Amino acid sequence: MTSAIRREQIAQRLQTAQAPLSATALAKEFAVSRQAVVGDIALLRASGHKIFATPRGYLMEKEQHPDEIVRTIACRHRMDLLAQELFTVVDLGGAVLDVIVEHPLYGQISGELQLFSRYDVQQFLNALEKQKATPLSQLTDGIHLHTISCKSEEIFERITQSLQQQGILLDK
Numbered sequence: 001m002t003s004a005i006r007r008e009q010i011a012q013r014l015q016t017a018q019a020p021l022s023a024t025a026l027a028k029e030f031a032v033s034r035q036a037v038v039g040d041i042a043l044l045r046a047s048g049h050k051i052f053a054t055p056r057g058y059l060m061e062k063e064q065h066p067d068e069i070v071r072t073i074a075c076r077h078r079m080d081l082l083a084q085e086l087f088t089v090v091d092l093g094g095a096v097l098d099v100i101v102e103h104p105l106y107g108q109i110s111g112e113l114q115l116f117s118r119y120d121v122q123q124f125l126n127a128l129e130k131q132k133a134t135p136l137s138q139l140t141d142g143i144h145l146h147t148i149s150c151k152s153e154e155i156f157e158r159i160t161q162s163l164q165q166q167g168i169l170l171d172k
Contacts (some may be wrong), residue, residue, distance in 0.1 A: 005029050007040045011049055011060070019112065020046040020057030052112040054126045060115055070097070070149045071156055072172035075163065076142045082135060085168050089148060092162060093155040096121075100145040101136045111136055113146075143170065 001009075010026060023037040030037070041058060045051050050061035052113040077085060089096050103109050115121050128135065137144035150156050163169040 001002055001030075003036075003040070006032070007044055010040050011038070011044055012053060014049075014060035017059070017122050020059050021059035025057070033168060050058050050094045052114065054112045054114045055121070055124050056114075059112075067151055068149055069151075069153060070147060071155060072100075072145050072147050073163070074143070074145055075137075076144070076170045077137075077168045078142060079135070079138065080170060081166070082137075083121070083125055084166065085163065086115060086124070087118060088162050088166065089146070089159055090166075092152040092159045094148045096145040097149055099136050100147070101109055101140045101143070103139055109136060109139070133171060161166055 011077045013026070013029070014021060023041070026037045027034045041051055041053075050145045052061065071147070075085060085144050086096055098110050098112050098114075100108060100110040113124065115124060127133070135144075148156065148159065150159065161167060
């Protein structure tokens, strides 16, 4: 199989995947090294494919469902409220697509999260602990943005009201 054909097949796998696919899993599937897959992903991105790297693997951007709404919220909390914040969003019917911080030197820094369920959140929290990583929000004294998607304005309102009651939503 040529590398061009492999890239086409990787793009097809990502397009139809219901969950993130790791470079390791793709490497196994296509009998190449993990680094070859990372290179293929870079070339696919350069050719216009919208592929996101999440803590659990790669995802290809899907078309937004016509009924889905996407909004950005501003939050501020201590590290010990991170799990509570993320679980609140997914438990109330939302998805946490990313985290964004405004760094004084680098400007806007964002990270893809793509958290759709309690399982996704727990996997993210486990990876954070295992890697001994620091969330981006710690760079900005806990202030950060999240892009949230959900099926209705009512769900979005429930999420923001709950985060507000918990003292997580940044006051306007």
